[in-house]
Amino acid sequence: MAALPDWMHPPREEGWYSEDLDMLVEAPRHTELIDGVLVFNMSPQRRWHSRLVTALTNALTAQAPDGFEVDRELTVVLDRRNRPEPDVLVSTTRISDQASYYDADSVVLVVEVVSPESAHRDRSVKPQKYAEAGISNYWRIENEDGAPAIHVYERDDLTNAYVATGIFRDRLDVPVPFPVKIDLTDLLR
Known part of the structure; x- marks a missing residue:
């Protein structure tokens, strides 16, 4: 070896x-x-994942009102020892084109598209850390026989944890972080 x-x-000694x-x-x-x-996310990117991230980023960007920034695959500084990289994020702060991260206090939505190699982190580890950092909305997207199922969560300020507000399979229609309406059946065409 x-x-x-x-x-x-x-x-x-305490790490990075x-x-x-x-x-x-x-x-x-x-x-x-x-x-x-x-x-290290070393597994090859799957086409379904890549296409979904691109389509969702485009759909959110098209619907985002002034004052919201939509980005993909940039890290979020949650605290000194945690800087995960959600697949998509929405922030209320514009960062420079040379920046590689957002601060958690400006991020209002993080989205993780679950892959086999990231399933545990996307379903358990990251949601807890995002909620504890104060990020108000979390979406987890699962692949259900080639179709996206979006699990939507909002942060409960009392518990510092996310609560489920819905699972969307055909049409996403949510009021936060801004009104979003997406035909999920047409998202990957």
């Missing part, structure tokens, strides 16, 4: 910090930071 390259060794990610030019694309640990 080959030794790990020097860049993969954490710079301190959010700001360290921008210094890791050797790290693979889509590297996330969860609890001070680098998480």
Whole structure:
């Protein structure tokens, strides 16, 4: 077994910090930071996932009112030791074109499209961390026989946890973070 390259060794005993990610030019694309640990998303991207992220990003961008920014595959700084990369996000702050992350306090929606290799993180780990960071809306998209099923959650301020507000299979129609209406049956055509 080959030794790990020097860049993969954490710079301190407690692991990596959010700001360290921008210094890791050797790290693979889509590297996330969860609890001070680098998480590499090394599996090849599946076409269904890629097409869905693109279509959803375009649909949200087309419907977003002034003051909302829609982006894909940029990280969100939740705290010093957590900087995950949702598939899609909506923010109330515009960042520079050279920026690689958003601060959690400006993010109002994160979307994760579940893949086999990310299922546990997308269903358990990330929602808890997003809610604790104060992000008000979380959507988890599951592949149901080639069709998207969007599980929509809103954050409960009392518990700092998400509560389910609906599962949408044919048509997404939600009032937050802004009114969104998407024909899901036509999304991937």
